[in-house]
Amino acid sequence: MRKLRLYLLLFTGGLLTACQTEQLPTQQEIAPGVIKLQAGEIDTYTPYALFGGKPALEAMKQLPTAELPFSPDEVRIQVKDRGCMVEVPLADDEQLYGFGLQIETFGQRGMRKRPIVNDNPLNGLGYTHAPQTFYVSTKGYGILVNTARYTTFLCGSNQKKQQNLQDAEGRKKIATTTEDLYKNRSNGNKVYIDIPGAKGIEVFVITGPEILDVVKRYNLLSGGGCLPPMWGLGFKYRVKGDAVQDSVIRFADYFREKQIPCDVLGLEPGWQTAAYSCSYIWSEERFPKHKEMLDQLKQKGYKVNLWEHAYVHPSSPIRKDMEPYSGDFLVWNGLVPDFLTPEARKIFSDYHRTLVEEGISGFKLDECDNSNISYASATWCFPDAAQFPSGIDGEQMHQIFGSLYVNTIDSIYREMNTRAYQDYRSSGMFMSSRNAVLYSDTYDHKEYIQALCNSAFGGLLWCPEVREAHSAEDFFHRLQTVILSPQAMVNAWYLQYAPWLQFDRGKNERGEFLPEAQEYEAYACTLINLRMQLIPYIYNAFYAYYKEGIPPFRPLLMDYPKDKRLRDISNQYMIGDGLMAAPLYENKKSRTVYFPEGTWYNFNTNEKYEGNKEYEINTEFDQLPLYVRQGTLLPLSEPVPYVDPQTVFNLHCKVYGTPTASCQLLEDDGISYNFKKGEYNIVTLEADKGEVKLKRTKEGDLKRYQLSGYEFIN
């Protein structure tokens, strides 16, 4: 049912120039509330075709229907010689969010955004570890351009000449600063989307009515959010890059002896005989008996995670087999597997299965992004013009490489009916259901908090990891934030000792501990124990992510779409439905916290705050900058040193500002995908008449939770 219109572009004044075809896009509802517009010839590899998965149709049907603020007919698609141009209406009072893991900006209106995969975001242009050609609007809809091509979004930053001639007076004030000269005075009434090279395009219009509904639909469209293994919600520590077998064991013993909870130890490049590029062979020099070590770690309750990247070293056992299924350019002399071919995926996953079977619980997939630095690091950027056996070019491969890579590894675990929880440095669209967390080297704490907010718009998980610091404030504020994130990880890949003993990198290397080392160790231990207390609550937030598509960590505006003050707040976020985090940063002992409507409680002190107001609040190093919504029943677990399938969580429930409240918890084995087959209970905690009771949907062997106490806070 494709209609074609032939346009003659007539320029005012009678100049006749080019003729071009504008195609009236076809429209199709591909899932409840998701309309696909399509024009022209679609690329072989699109994010949705590759990663879209199976929509969770039943859950999508439960969502309210919504009117769009414009008709889908008003979304214009032009297929031109240069590529495709999409135009989407934009209202005056509309704000936009999204484009993947943006770390520099939050509201995107008035900006030119280029969500292109990169390790080093710059000038707010949109370069990111996880690019998404997808934005959501405060008007309650989302626009997703289903392409792996480098795409530019002009978010009301530019105006066409037909649109705006009113400012006839111009600026009379003469600016004498650059800022003043160049400030953005545009308020265009369109989003223009430029997709060079595309011969056709699919645009998904995702309906609301509110932003949270749009995000839910987006997550459900690829099957719903992920559910990490329960141990993944504990604490992870990555040891130094050149660690050897003995030093790893020393770290393992350190945590247990000091009673600092730790679930996962991560090994960095040194486990391999060659890194940059990778051999994927255990180094006998540094790990003479790695199997023995893995057994010891398992007995001590640890999971083990291995660093690698995808570039296959000449000495790797899979090098020869991978040769025909790799791109035509090398990276660090390593082959770049074409994970679009089943052969490359098989070779890679067959080999890695052996590592998994030896006891590896997940991998850290490094440098699967790209870099826009010319100098040193150009080497890990295979060219945009590279060619791959599957027929894709380097540009499009870059945008999806991280997703293909993590899926290849994840498939090993899925086949084994085991949930992994991996680290990866690049993601993209339709990855909501993947058990993997993004990380970065950029290390600006304020931006890391903002990234946590932005990750929610596109089904991404983000670890605002902590390493070294320049002060105790800097260190503990970072640790507090990472504790209140999808993955509580310290990534000490260049630190000899735990950073709470010495957060200065040079002094840490030399073993010069801080005078306060013991005190700080105790603070860190307290914070990590608080994380362990929150595991049941966070696990259940993930269950809502899986089942309903609700991001477990999300900006406040998703929960309070009518509160316009929240449009700019990207340094506070919700965790599940009852908790709000407001991390400290910039070395200040206190910060201003804005509370949306209702009444809120300080998690540490039980102090009460009224909504629609700001408060200046102090948080100590060993406290969490965490607030509880009135009406919440918060189940806190007695901390355990690590989580295993036998762990039973003893719950102490805190009921905030209400006599009646309830809370549900997913009770399953915590490690397999059996929950998808119905092998779970729902545990309900109910407060009523001054007491809290625990019920479960069915009684049986599966008992992860038991009630150990409760209190009512008013």
Added chain:
Amino acid sequence: MRKLRLYLLLFTGGLLTACQTEQLPTQQEIAPGVIKLQAGEIDTYTPYALFGGKPALEAMKQLPTAELPFSPDEVRIQVKDRGCMVEVPLADDEQLYGFGLQIETFGQRGMRKRPIVNDNPLNGLGYTHAPQTFYVSTKGYGILVNTARYTTFLCGSNQKKQQNLQDAEGRKKIATTTEDLYKNRSNGNKVYIDIPGAKGIEVFVITGPEILDVVKRYNLLSGGGCLPPMWGLGFKYRVKGDAVQDSVIRFADYFREKQIPCDVLGLEPGWQTAAYSCSYIWSEERFPKHKEMLDQLKQKGYKVNLWEHAYVHPSSPIRKDMEPYSGDFLVWNGLVPDFLTPEARKIFSDYHRTLVEEGISGFKLDECDNSNISYASATWCFPDAAQFPSGIDGEQMHQIFGSLYVNTIDSIYREMNTRAYQDYRSSGMFMSSRNAVLYSDTYDHKEYIQALCNSAFGGLLWCPEVREAHSAEDFFHRLQTVILSPQAMVNAWYLQYAPWLQFDRGKNERGEFLPEAQEYEAYACTLINLRMQLIPYIYNAFYAYYKEGIPPFRPLLMDYPKDKRLRDISNQYMIGDGLMAAPLYENKKSRTVYFPEGTWYNFNTNEKYEGNKEYEINTEFDQLPLYVRQGTLLPLSEPVPYVDPQTVFNLHCKVYGTPTASCQLLEDDGISYNFKKGEYNIVTLEADKGEVKLKRTKEGDLKRYQLSGYEFIN
């Protein structure tokens, strides 16, 4: 005579994928020593077609012929679905330079360069005010890709998998710093050039035998270098953006009263009724009698330069006429003229002719580049996907916009047989013959010096302008550098008073002068007078630029191609054949200066230095960091307060380390193009037997030079 080969890409291992056409390029010598390779369908608008001009064939024939280090057949051109890919051989010991006005890097080997027009270079990627898809090699050839498309050069930074499998051992050392991890270990044997979107391409191979010969050929290919008006080589001062008629006159009087030479006063945005975008109408509010002011300035010996950009404000008299000949997007609510159409050029130049006839000697063409900043300045970037009546898109228009703009204005002066000397913020290829100088806001002094070296590879002129400073060292070192550049300009567009009175911006605004203001004013006066002394010498260096294509300001490696130490020296440069500048920077009173072979003399002290050696040399604030090559006859003029057509330069000649030497000077009216019609003398200064004599080719009315004295320095 196009041959086509059909390739079946067979991947090792037997995987059969795409088929693609590789075209054997046609070869044609388009000018002596310039071979054009061509394949596929060429874009309508290419830099050479637009700006190439008429090659100076006679001068090109004088150049030595050269063997290429490879056969042109080895330059491979592929026309693919994605665009064109060009592959050029690269030897192990080869270094590359060029890509336009690069400011962050000098030797480009091992880098990924993207010469894309931009106001804000980043990460050494190649973004620049003056992008050129052109590099030169120490092997004595140049490669020019004749395209206005965004092009990426992989300068040996990446390797194909067929090429390099030797490093089978890999890296055994485990890096624990990011620098160490990511250092560039590539040394590819090809330059890969990616031109997305192109359906065909022309590649010019420009022969040497040395880099200087390549550069000469490149400059001569578009008719030879420019010759500025003599007054353009004097001193230019740009007053504050919000200056009014009285304050401009006060500045004019200040220079004359203090006997500080000044040829040109530049007015910033405030002269117009509307700027951002521009009305091009004199503001009666700030300049109630602008014609009277222009007359006064003329009588005081000043030329006047006006700031503007090309974006046409709704209130501009040319707005309505320009409407049909402008792009479909606005910039600051202004129309973007499509200078590719004769109509836009005519409307724009007809209007500006009135301004010129009132006495304007040139314009400062701002913001004709682009920006890669998302936040504030996105507004002056018309989209890459913009469309223009000529049929070009925004991407290609961006790359040539500055060149088209400056040519439009320059054409007014050419028609009047008058040489202008303009400022512009964007240039491109084949602009050698244009009387215009680039400037920038980036303001890193060391990079500014490096840009001076890089400008020489592509026929560009660069003004490392000075404004405010953070110390006396910083200020005077900047002033020294700009004095030793193509345009000696202070760009005080946000300073109330001359910066030598107070170089701190805030204090300058408040009129709080430095305690040393009087002393510093005297130093500045001395330095500017030194510039006036150098005018005849510099003017003649420009004549060699015009006639032989020799850049007047150039890196040392052009003059000493065999000295490999010079491959990395980008903080020293030649001025003409006899002078070398080694500017100070980074607040140090002295610096290391490397002298190439031969003997050199300190311009200030006559101290002698032996070549192939380094010296640590001190330079005072009121001296120039300038060195003279043995054998040079340096004609220094008695300073004049400004240059006019009647100016006669009294020459004091200094002869360095030799009894016999000579020097030639172009003697013409200094303002018109009559020199092209033979209306000039060549004045020869000859030292022999202890005296210096002046001769001219023909005696007549034209006498710009007279000999007033000489000295021999040994």
